[in-house]
Amino acid sequence: KAGVTQTPRYLIKTRGQQVTLSCSPISGHRSVSWYQQTPGQGLQFLFEYFSETQRNKGNFPGRFSGRQFSNSRSEMNVSTLELGDSALYLCASSFDPSPYEQYFGPGTRLTVT
Amino acid sequence: KQEVTQIPAALSVPEGENLVLNCSFTDSAIYNLQWFRQDPGKGLTSLLLIQSSQREQTSGRLNASLDKSSGRSTLYIAASQPGDSATYLCAVRRKASYDKVIFGPGTSLSVIP
Numbered sequence: 001k002a003g004v005t006q007t008p009r010y011l012i013k014t015r016g017q018q019v020t021l022s023c024s025p026i027s028g029h030r031s032v033s034w035y036q037q038t039p040g041q042g043l044q045f046l047f048e049y050f051s052e053t054q055r056n057k058g059n060f061p062g063r064f065s066g067r068q069f070s071n072s073r074s075e076m077n078v079s080t081l082e083l084g085d086s087a088l089y090l091c092a093s094s095f096d097p098s099p100y101e102q103y104f105g106p107g108t109r110l111t112v113t
Numbered sequence: 114k115q116e117v118t119q120i121p122a123a124l125s126v127p128e129g130e131n132l133v134l135n136c137s138f139t140d141s142a143i144y145n146l147q148w149f150r151q152d153p154g155k156g157l158t159s160l161l162l163i164q165s166s167q168r169e170q171t172s173g174r175l176n177a178s179l180d181k182s183s184g185r186s187t188l189y190i191a192a193s194q195p196g197d198s199a200t201y202l203c204a205v206r207r208k209a210s211y212d213k214v215i216f217g218p219g220t221s222l223s224v225i226p
Contacts, residue, residue: 004156033214043202043216056213090156100206102147102214104157 002027004093004105012111018079021108025072025093031055032074033102034066037088046089049074050096078110086112115140117205117217125223126193134188134220136203141181144206148177148188150199151219157202160188193224 005024013019025032033056034046045058049068066076072093078085088109092102116139126132136146145164149157161170161177163186169178176189186203202219206212 035216042218043204045213045215048213058213088154092157100145101159101162102157102204103159104149106156109154 004091004103006089006091006105006108008108009106010109010111012113013081014113015081015083017081018077019081019110020075020077021089021091021110023074023076023091023093023105025074025091026103029093029095029103030072031094031096031100032068032072033092033094034074034076035090035092036060037090037107038086043090046076081112083112086110115143115205115207115215117203117215119201119203119217119220121220122218123221123223125225127225128193128195130193130224131189131191132193132222134190134201134222136186136188136217138184138186138205138215140207141184142208143181144208144212146177146179146186147204147206147214148175148186149202149204151202152199160201190222193222195224195226198222198224 007022031050033048037043048056052068063079068074088107090107092104094102118137120135147162148160163179174191179186200219200221204216206214
């Protein structure tokens with residue numbers, strides 16, 4: 001069974017631009033979560049989608065948004081990029097309902113200059 | 114508010130030693146707890162998942178225990194190997210089965226040959 005895939009793997013953007021990241025979950029998984037990982041803040045929850053609906057949201061500004069498609073693939077978008085948005089963005093999928101074990105993709109490394 | 118801590122932040126041991134990593138959480142009303150390892154610049158690899166009704170889980174040289182009443186989980190690694198060198202993170206899913214997942218800051222493990 002293929003794992004969670006994320007594209008692109010690396011991105012370099014300029015302040016003020018916007019970016020879209022993509023995540024394809026494991027086949028059969030309908031729940032997709034997004035996390036931001038930085039050296040200073042660690043892993044922080046962004047949002048979770050299930051069946052095309054946002055089920056949970058972390059404490060991030062409205063510049064961070066996401067969506068999920070009918071095939072469970074998910075995208076997240078960051079508008080008006082800031083230097084502090086430089087991070088590793090990780091996507092995880094899980095089978096819903098139980099046991100909700102999360103499987104992570106390799107991440108997208110975003111650098112904002 | 115659920116907070117997750119991990120002690121120690123970093124650990125260096127000689128090859129062959131048995132070791133214990135600690136994870137503490139403030140709210141005992143959890144749905145499950147998951148242990149991950151992360152290699153530098155990579156995504157997270159799931160190691161063990163413990164449901165709230167379970168006391169421990171084992172996989173190969175790894176054993177994870179859960180004590181909800183004291184808000185603690187431990188990850189025991191037997192006969193450590195250099196390939197075990199990585200950052201180990203614990204993550205707690207709050208009581209509602211579809212609730213947020215809160216990560217600890219991680220323990221950086223170095224196994225010296």
